[in-house]
Amino acid sequence: MEIITIKESLKKGEDSDRQFKENFTSIDKLAVEISAFANSNGGEIYIGVDDNSTIKGLSSDEIKRLNQWISNASSQKIEPPIFVQTQIVLIDDKKLMIITIPKGINKPYSVNKSEFWVKNGADKRRASREELFRLMQSSNSLYADEMDAGIGLDSFDFFYFSEFYKAVYGETLENINISKEQLLENFKLVKENHLTLAGLLLFGKHVEFMKPQFCVKGTYYLNEDEFLDKEDMGGKLFEQQKKGVDFILRHLRRRQKGKDFNSPGELEIPAAALKEAVANALVHRDYFINSSIFINIFNDRVEIVSAGLLPNTLNVENIKLGIHIERNPIILSFMAKFQDSGYTGRGSGIPRMLRLCQEKKVPLKLINDTDRNQFKVIFYR
Structure with missing residues (x-):
């Protein structure tokens, strides 16, 4: 990254893609910042810069410690592990470190196996239950349409499904060798006698009242x-x-x-x-x-x-x-x-x-x- 580009970024201040930290005194706090970016759209952490965009700089010993912490945080504190890039930049005879965190492809990323963080503008916050679902969905580890809709089989339109099945597969439900309930489970339209969201939205009665x-x-x-x-x-x-x-x-x-x-x-x-x-x-x-x-x-x-x-x-x-x-x-x-x-x-x-x-x-x-x-x-x- 060129010095001119870095100075322009410092002038712009903090936002959802860029965070300034004068230093880190805890490896857990460092892991939280990295995971929040990974669970969002990625970004950069500038270390050695205060909240007012003033370059404070880092000593050689601090940089050595931070490099060790970054390695441990990204491989041990954060799960699943994530690869980040670091760069040391010299501006006005002061050293600062820039950590570049990619947008995670294996979301959600946790800290110490229990904490989930996301970016909230220039700050961060714990992820809500709904956000965790969306993070898992983004990495193809959870699908909303497979989830239990909490609605019983009596709301399934069997006549509509029968007509669909006959048109698509060329046979009636009466001629298949398994029960209707088992067939619907095989299609992932039903789970434990409840409609999945797909089952409801595709073949449910009165969707406009249910959802x-x-x-x-x-x-x-x-x-x-x-x-x-x-x-x-x-x-x-x-x-x-x-x-x-x-x-x-x-x-x-x-x-x-x-x-x-x-x-x-x-x-x-x-x-x-x-x-x-x-x-x-x-x-x-x-x-x-x-x-x-x-x-x-x-x-x-x-x-x-x-x-x-x-x-x-x-x-x-x-x-x-x-x-x-x-x-x-x-x-x-x-x-x-x-x-x-x-x-x-x-x-x-x-x-x-x-x-x-x-x-x-x-x-x-x-x-x-x-x-x-x-x-x-x-x-x-």
């Missing part, structure tokens, strides 16, 4: 402060997708195609792209966050907003290339089997969306909004 936070809310705005139409869309996930797409389509304009006045109008946004975007929101959202999916229609754009950021190491550029990570594997596998959903589950949806919009000259923006902890797809009208 109203996992529905779709659509609003058609006259302007930023007034609306002309709104709708809460509940039901099973496939039904939510259909209702969400229908809500958008009924508020879109059609434009004349060709010179013939009687030629059929063409939607200003490709319907197939909208269908894919709504399906993606339902399949890939973070179900550890109790929030609905929002469809917001304005005069100049259509927004589809889902809870949670892109999982693990994904970013917007990755998904444009078709790279995907399965956050909700059960929901994904079943949604791909609903023929009318248009969803394949193979990672080809985003590239196809981009291609369709490019062909029709419709600007499309994908936003991984870290401040609001949400992912947003915007089609410009």
Whole structure:
């Protein structure tokens, strides 16, 4: 790291990516700081700098001690171990140490096997129960859709599931050699006579009453402060997708195609792209966050907003290339089997969306909004 860059960082002060410490007097406190960064988005710890960005410097003995502590903290105090990089920098004849901590890929990281910390702006705090779930989800060690929804089998729509099973597998439930309950357990739709979240959302009765936070809310705005139409869309996930797409389509304009006045109008946004975007929101959202999916229609754009950021190491550029990570594997596998959903589950949806919009000259923006902890797809009208 160049001296000029370091000085600029010191001028900016502390934030969620950068922490200043005059020194460490405890290896446990050092481990806490490192683990908080690893459980968040990674960052840097500047040692030898006070809270006012003034360089105090470190002695050779202090640097020797800190190097030993960093090695022990990252390999023994923190579990699982994490690799960090250190750099000694000389500025104005004063030495400071910079520790660079990567964003962890094996979250959550604990200190002394019992403490879990995350960054909270420039500070840190203990992780909440919900945050621990999301951290485990990000490292593919826990899936929200596999968890017990706390709802009994009487809320499972067996008729709907029977029709689905017959359409997909070409046989009726009566002709299989195992019990219905065992079949549902095999599909991970049921766990110990309770519906999993996937079982409820895909085949449950009255999802909007059981889990109203996992529905779709659509609003058609006259302007930023007034609306002309709104709708809460509940039901099973496939039904939510259909209702969400229908809500958008009924508020879109059609434009004349060709010179013939009687030629059929063409939607200003490709319907197939909208269908894919709504399906993606339902399949890939973070179900550890109790929030609905929002469809917001304005005069100049259509927004589809889902809870949670892109999982693990994904970013917007990755998904444009078709790279995907399965956050909700059960929901994904079943949604791909609903023929009318248009969803394949193979990672080809985003590239196809981009291609369709490019062909029709419709600007499309994908936003991984870290401040609001949400992912947003915007089609410009």
